[in-house]
Amino acid sequence: MSASYEKTDGFNRRAFLKGSGAVAAAASLHQQASEVSAADSKEVVSGSKKITLNVNGEDVSVEVEPRTTLLEALRYQLDLTGAKPVSMDGSSGASTVLINGKPKMASTTLAIACRRKEITTVEGLGTDIPKAFVEADAQQCGFCTPGFVVAVSAFLDKNPDASNDEIRNGLNGNICRCGTYSNVIDAVTNVVKGG
């Protein structure tokens, strides 16, 4: 790569890439791969292997390669299609699931790294939040909705009395291309108010 391409008018490509979701996702997968090889090196080196995951309270069996993401295992082996493959770098929030109660992007999480952890998908959550979304008309195409519902569930678990500003800040990792943000905030506010 030439120096002139690297630095132009104060904007340089490396600085842009450093801040991009793609780099964060690659770093996350790399870090997980290191953790996996430390913990599971005897069992999974290459090829595929049957492992057990705990999903929505049930132990289920999936066949994974070391590179298989949790999102792929959920959607294509377990038929749990709530988490969406909108952005494989996780920047949209559409693949949000709970791992040990914390919101994580299934698209940037290796399935093999999820053994012995509790995974909850939107299918395993109750109906209160989805109902609030429907009542506040907080969806259009609906692609972002499952990710939002999981993120809202995790957020309200920690912030049951959240204010409007806190809700806005708390959900800033999820993107809605249809722009239904104000209705999403209304939906969450109604849940906070017990509506």
Ligand code: FES
């Ligand atoms: S409703 Fe379409 S992306 Fe959110």
